[in-house]
Amino acid sequence: MSTGDKNDSAYSVQERVDAVLAKTPTGLLINGEWQESSDGSTFEVENPATGEVLATMASATAADAQAAMDAAADSQVSWARTPTRVRAEILRRAFDLVQERSADLALLMTLEMGKPLAQSRGEVTYGGEFLRWFSEEAVRDYGRYADTPEGNLRMLVTRKPVGPCLLITPWNFPLAMATRKVAPAVAAGCTMVLKPAALTPLTSNYFAQIMIDAGLPAGVLNVTSTDSAAAISETIMADARLRKVSFTGSTAVGKHLMKMATENVLRTSMELGGNGPLIVFDDADLDKAVAGAMAAKMRNMGEACTAANRLLVHESLAEEFVAKLADKMSALTLGSGVDDGVDVGPLINAKARDSMDELVTDAVARGAEVVAGGRRVDGPGYFFEPTLLRNVPAEARVVREEIFGPVAPVLTFSDEDEAVALANSTEYGLASYVFTEDISRGLRIGDRIEFGLMGLNVGVISNAAAPFGGVKQSGLGREGGAEGLAEYTSTQYVGVEDPWGVK
């Protein structure tokens, strides 16, 4: 039976789960072959909604990492010479296969990561778009041929693939974080080793099989799931043939990798943590702001780098905003993401659930008031109630740290300067959101706010065509857009003697 069938509903949930797990590779992908780890070691993947084990995966060792690196290095020259049209068409076929197998991908993501199926389907759409976008960009990565200002040389400027890359992804968007790196690397002509998060390796393996089915040659994409991430990164980053590390994850791990990257002077792209403000001005459309806050806070159970972490509301609107948002948050249904009608799934593990408890307890001890939710939900699974806090002091941990869960603190401000100062008072600078019906004010805030991304009257802005990335400790580089392809290319300049021979 195909779980990608339109007749899916003819089967029970358990039948669909068994079918998709049966067809998902659990090995390491090295040089085009799925294989066991060199010492036979394995790790388990759990369903966070039930605590049940979903699959046992091969766990890559340092020797496997070396084999994957060898495969990537050995295929780099021929892959770089493969015409861009061929690379583009592989990506386009992969996009089509993602559409055909979208039901499988969505179910896998919900099983291993917890988000409700409707949101997993949304991620299939978003994640798939990187394949389509970069298939279109691949053939338009132009160079230039020009005179120098003095007329003494012709400049031939081309963009070449960076070379073999190490791609490290987090667990919160298991498909999109992989396609956002793999697709531009393929388009640019780079080979790669992908190391997915140990909590969610199934989606990455399923996606890697799609890339093979789409015609990607052996060795271009290698996948090394593991429960010893450091062994993989240390081995691969010590190899002088590696040229780039692209990492999405926490700022702490990103800094560690940046230090390691200095040894071989590697190119780095770092998509790190966030502490996003959502500012509601006194001239905002309140219903739009509440809807935006729901989307920006509750998408992915709040487990998003782009999540609105701090709701900054003008004091004149605060009471009404809090009342409306509390109603909406309290009306959400918690449960296993595979069940119909569920809005909020479990957090990724017990540690993530317990950290919500700690943040709420700390805020309350400092004088915050719980307006909605506030408690963990008894297991099985790692659930925490959607929680709204008000009167939260700026020094509370929930304001200073990345929350990564369904907890929303509200702070108030009295004027634009105070709003901007509050918004910028963080070491992070990834996503921000502004609600105002005065478009000049919105654009002015865009000038003043120290964030790589800003949503103006909208709570979700991610798009494959847009350059995504942060400033300050939220990272370096951009993914998506034309900028996303440039991250995987190096510029070469060839100075050519003047063809008229007169200079």
Ligand code: NAD
């Ligand atoms: P994490 O930093 O714990 O792990 C991310 C990845 O790094 C995982 O694959 C993990 O196995 C790996 N890793 C950990 N230590 C490593 C090491 N020494 N060497 C090599 N790899 C190592 O982050 P997480 O908990 O998986 O993800 C949540 C974090 O990711 C949050 O901070 C979130 O904001 C951030 N994130 C950022 C973006 C963005 O685009 N800026 C997107 C999604 C998530």
